[in-house]
Amino acid sequence: MNNSEQLIGRLQPLVGVFLLIVFWELAFEMRLIDPVLLPSPAQSFQAFWQGLQEGTLWGDLQRTIVRTSISFAIALVIAVPLGILLGSSDKVYRTLEFPIDFFRSTPASAMFPLFLILFGSGEGTKIAVAAFGAALAILFSTAYGVMNARKQRQLAARVMGASRLQVLTDVTLWESLPQTFVGMRSGVSLALVIVIVAEMFIGSTDGLGQRILKSQMVFDMPDMYASIFAAGALGYMLNLLFIVAERRFVHWGGK
């Protein structure tokens, strides 16, 4: 009884996937939508599989992964130290809060033309805009985490003899880590979004964004769905990766 309940519990998430595919298949069979626009799940899956096998989808996926990773890494290296600096001083924070919040609220895609002028129409712009968007998300989260570190833990360290710097490294940084991870998770999602958009509209010959747009233009719908699915899977995997990392490195978070 208990075992079968557990099994049902585990299978529950798959039910949604199953329902979606059944619904899709039905829509296809009943010709609810023009089959040219909506191919069958089997056709789409075949396109996905072939794309991976033959390597062109795989190659585009790789390009997108590399671009997203580089932008995220740049964002991380810039934003975490700045966030700590920003969060550890009330005065600095209050001075810079408005401009940073303003830029964070500015859609990163609005910066494309500006970055095109600065970095040209090559790789640089795509990575720079994505890094810009991700960095602001991480920066704010890190600063927020540092500012909201439990005062009593900092006092506890001070009373034991810690210097200001030691309070920062031994307490405040650890305290801010859960928030930093929240920022990293939204930062990497944002970086992926921006990279895909940039691949669509800023002179690209590869990458998932470019592939989606190209297959739409030539009406290769199975390949378009396959590419969209690849982008979705990538986003999902990145999120999952960060959740696992978070559990590993911030095991005390929320407890």
Add this chain to the structure above:
Amino acid sequence: MQALNTLLQRQPQAVADTVKPPRGQVAGMDLGHRWYAPGTHITIRGLDKRFGAHTLYDNFDLDIPKGKIISIFGPNGCGKSTLINMIAGILPYDRGQILFDGKDVRETRIGYVFQNYREAVFPWMRAIDNIRYPLKYLKLSKGEKDARIDKLVESFDVKIDLNKYPYEMSGGQQQMVSIMRSLVVEPEVLFLDEPFSALDYEMTQFLRDRLQKVFMEKPVTTILVSHDLDEAVYLADYVLLLSRNPTRVADFVPFDAPRPRTAETTLTPDFLRVKGHSLEIFQREVRK
């Protein structure tokens, strides 16, 4: 002994009332040269603390004897925690001087136990590493550090696995870790800010017993804030009763029942007398 106690009890007011600053000096400015009783550890002179327009402490004097447990008890808002935080150096004061055997707080090894253990221990460290943490600020070899910890673990008679993380422990166990962390440096002064108020009765008794045991092995000047008069008297060598603010010393009551004290101690005439007297003063202060 009684004479000394009476002296200690009277002394803070006596200083304020009778000792006039030498001619040519502004009252209270020459804080370092006033007389204090033998056996005094901490001297507080001319302490002022304001929160906005509200004066909490105004020219407050107090002497705290060495190697004794002092329980602080008083009406709500009289500044019990404020006082120990100022002594412990985690809250600034507006004027005055607090010295430990003539040293200031940064030159003194102190242990501090917070009421809220959840936000005092470091959840990213295992319990044992929490306890070890303050040792990094002492110049000890690794062997000496290990020996300190082993000794402490032994005298606390710890039954739980100290390799757990704090969030895997009960509240009482976390507070025990916090208390052990404060004791591992062998502090000159130990501050306890309502350390048991969030714990269940069984754990409270356990921790009180352990504290008494450690204290009997090596007496350390201890300042305990308590909102429970029974507990305040039970643990104390002196009960410091504070008035409504601006806060004054309402009384400094000695209680010299032998240790280890047990449940029976709370039934002795001496205990009841000290508790009754303290309660009387407390109620007088509350009504003011």
